[in-house]
Amino acid sequence: MKNNRNRLNLHEILEVRHLTDSTFVIRFEKNDLNFTAGQHVCVGPPNGIHTREYSIYSAVEDPYIEILVKEVENGLITPVLKKLKAGDSVVVEEPVGYFSLNEKEKLNKKYLFIATGTGISPFHCMVKSNPDLKYEIIHGVRTAEEGYERTEYTQKRYTLCSSRDKSGDYAGRLTNYLQEIQIDKDSEVYLCGNCNMIHDAYDILENKGIPNEQIHAEVYF
Ligand SMILES: Cc1cc2nc3c(=O)[nH]c(=O)nc-3n(C[C@H](O)[C@H](O)[C@H](O)COP(=O)(O)OP(=O)(O)OC[C@H]3O[C@@H](n4cnc5c(N)ncnc54)[C@H](O)[C@@H]3O)c2cc1C
Numbered sequence: 001m002k003n004n005r006n007r008l009n010l011h012e013i014l015e016v017r018h019l020t021d022s023t024f025v026i027r028f029e030k031n032d033l034n035f036t037a038g039q040h041v042c043v044g045p046p047n048g049i050h051t052r053e054y055s056i057y058s059a060v061e062d063p064y065i066e067i068l069v070k071e072v073e074n075g076l077i078t079p080v081l082k083k084l085k086a087g088d089s090v091v092v093e094e095p096v097g098y099f100s101l102n103e104k105e106k107l108n109k110k111y112l113f114i115a116t117g118t119g120i121s122p123f124h125c126m127v128k129s130n131p132d133l134k135y136e137i138i139h140g141v142r143t144a145e146e147g148y149e150r151t152e153y154t155q156k157r158y159t160l161c162s163s164r165d166k167s168g169d170y171a172g173r174l175t176n177y178l179q180e181i182q183i184d185k186d187s188e189v190y191l192c193g194n195c196n197m198i199h200d201a202y203d204i205l206e207n208k209g210i211p212n213e214q215i216h217a218e219v220y221f
């Protein structure tokens with residue numbers, strides 16, 4: 001049975017944590033998968049042919065893999081993933097992607113991580129995999145409940161910008177906050193989430209004099 005499951009890339013779900021009505025963490029068996037912080041896996045329901053990309057949320061050394069998923073209304077895959085429980089399985093393909101830190105330089109650099117929504121996921125993995133990383137996170141959400149597991153980050157390094165309520169650290173859009181702050185020109189800046197935010201943030205960073213080669217982006221949709 002175990003061999004059949006492995007051939008089909010089936011990984012048993014160990015736990016599901018529902019963080020809001022629409023967003024959840026699926027923890028599944030790691031089996032023999034290895035990855036670099038920032039990479040993603042394609043995951044799908046056990047009985048279907050379709051998968052979708054998900055950044056790995058858990059740390060590199062964790063004995064399991066976690067992904068952070070937001071259910072998209074009328075989406076093909078996320079409503080099915082949301083119904084899965086511990087003991088069910090998911091199809092998981094090999095981790096891939098280049099949205100990673102430079103292994104040789106990572107402990108000498110300052111990082112600015114900018115995310116919308118579940119775009120926080122690769123940064124959670126990077127921070128948890130590298131406890132000595134010098135980082136700041138700016139997380140843009142609609143309401144503060146989307147500050148997913150924010151206590152996992154050093155609090156002074158994490159700023160939640162909530163555009164539709166005032167209970168974040170900054171009441172307003174992430175891009176407004178970005179306009180208002182000073183950014184160290186030596187920072188390596190990583191952007192992850194929806195393409196509108198990434199385009200707008202890119203322009204703001206360019207205007208602030210951050211060199212292009214220090215800006216890295218992962219577009220979700
Ligand atoms: C490299 C990469 C990494 C990704 N990592 C994550 C991740 O860690 N967590 C995560 O939740 N998603 C992530 N995504 C998005 C994910 O792959 C799916 O697109 C998403 O889960 C929707 O799948 P679906 O089958 O339910 O919807 P589909 O039927 O594929 O699409 C429905 C529509 O929803 C749009 N859409 C996709 N995501 C969202 C969203 N979050 N909010 C609003 N509209 C959306 C799509 O553009 C499409 O128009 C990632 C995408 C990429 C390319």
